[in-house]
Amino acid sequence: MSRILVVEDESAIAELISINLRHAGFEVVVAADAEQAQQEIDRVLPELVLLDWMLPGQSGLALARQWRSAARTKELPIIMLTARADEGDKVSGLDAGADDYLTKPFSTKELLARIRAVLRRKAPEALDSVVELGGLCLDPGTRRVSREGAEVKLGPTEFRLLHFLMTHPERVHSRSQLLDRVWGDHVFIEERTVDVHVKRLREALDKVQCARMVETVRGAGYRLTQQLDMLSAG
Numbered sequence: 001m002s003r004i005l006v007v008e009d010e011s012a013i014a015e016l017i018s019i020n021l022r023h024a025g026f027e028v029v030v031a032a033d034a035e036q037a038q039q040e041i042d043r044v045l046p047e048l049v050l051l052d053w054m055l056p057g058q059s060g061l062a063l064a065r066q067w068r069s070a071a072r073t074k075e076l077p078i079i080m081l082t083a084r085a086d087e088g089d090k091v092s093g094l095d096a097g098a099d100d101y102l103t104k105p106f107s108t109k110e111l112l113a114r115i116r117a118v119l120r121r122k123a124p125e126a127l128d129s130v131v132e133l134g135g136l137c138l139d140p141g142t143r144r145v146s147r148e149g150a151e152v153k154l155g156p157t158e159f160r161l162l163h164f165l166m167t168h169p170e171r172v173h174s175r176s177q178l179l180d181r182v183w184g185d186h187v188f189i190e191e192r193t194v195d196v197h198v199k200r201l202r203e204a205l206d207k208v209q210c211a212r213m214v215e216t217v218r219g220a221g222y223r224l225t226q227q228l229d230m231l232s233a234g
Contacts, residue, residue, distance in 0.1 A: 002047040002119060003027045003180070007037040007063070008081065009055050013104075017050065020108045026115075034058035041073060044177050045168070048119060050111075051098070053082035061096045068097035077118045081106075131166045134226035136210050138166055147208035157182070158201045165214065165224035174221040198222055 004026045008014040011032070018028045029046065031037035033056050040046070049067075051060040060080060067073035080098040094101060099118045102111060131138045136152075138145045143159060145152040154162065160182050165173070173181075175191040183193075202211040215223045 003029065003044065004115070005029050005031060005037065005040050005046040005049045007031045007034070007049060007055065007060065008052045009033060010052075017111070020111070021115075024112050032056075034060075034063045037063060041067070041076075044180055045072065045076065048077040048079065048115060050079050050081055050115075053080055053084060061092065064096040064098055077121075079114055079118060131163065133166050133169055133224070134210065134213055136166070136205075136208070136213065138163055147210055150208050152204050152208055152210075154204050155200065157197050158204060161197055161201055162205075162224075165222070169224050169226055172217045172220045172223045178222065194222075 004021055006014055006017050006021070006028060008017065008030070009032050014030050014032070018030055021028045029040050029044075031040050035057065037049075037051075041049075051064060053060045055063070060082075064078050064080065067076055067078070078098045079100045079102060080096075081102050081104060083104045099121070100114050102114055129140070131140075136145065136147050138159075140163060145154055145159070145162065161178065164178070164181050175194040178194050179191065198214060198216075202214050205211045205213065213224055213226065215225055217223055
């Protein structure tokens with residue numbers, strides 16, 4: 001289930017968009033201003049942001065520029081929502097880094113079509129790119145994990161877990177965040193499930209001396225580190 005962050009200060013519009021997106025099968029988080037939006041981005045990176053141009057305080061335009069200049073959010077799909085219909089404004093929005101631009105008022109059908117189009121454009125590169133970290137290589141296309149030619153056998157959940165950790169390295173992820181991003185609909189899954197799969201992942205990685213890359217951060221969650229040489233030497 002794709003998570004969408006809706007950044008909109010008009011609560012009635014935010015509510016209407018949220019209801020329609022949830023009905024279409026998306027998970028929705030709402031932020032009323034730039035500060036709230038940044039907090040949500042820091043907590044869990046969404047698959048896409050619907051960003052209103054006019055926000056209290058920092059504008060959506062400035063926020064889009066800020067996200068494009070940061071390594072973690074430079075590939076974040078952004079659709080700008082605005083009441084401004086001028087071509088110059090549209091160009092400004094796209095120049096700031098928006099992937100698409102929607103002028104209010106818009107139909108739910110058009111909004112969903114634009115969201116799906118942007119997600120389709122972004123998904124192939126994100127899902128199929130080979131990820132390498134600390135000598136460990138993960139290929140989503142062939143679903144293979146290896147280190148220096150030695151293959152690591154992983155179950156589907158461990159594979160998804162490792163893929164997420166490798167694409168978000170050096171960051172601490174809580175168990176609930178991992179449930180969100182790896183399991184998706186986790187209403188009936190206990191947080192302890194994460195510990196079980198992390199244990200299995202470590203056991204599998206141990207065969208290629210990479211188990212210690214998956215670190216437990218006491219009271220916070222888990223982190224994948226690439227400082228393997230330093231760990232091995234210590």
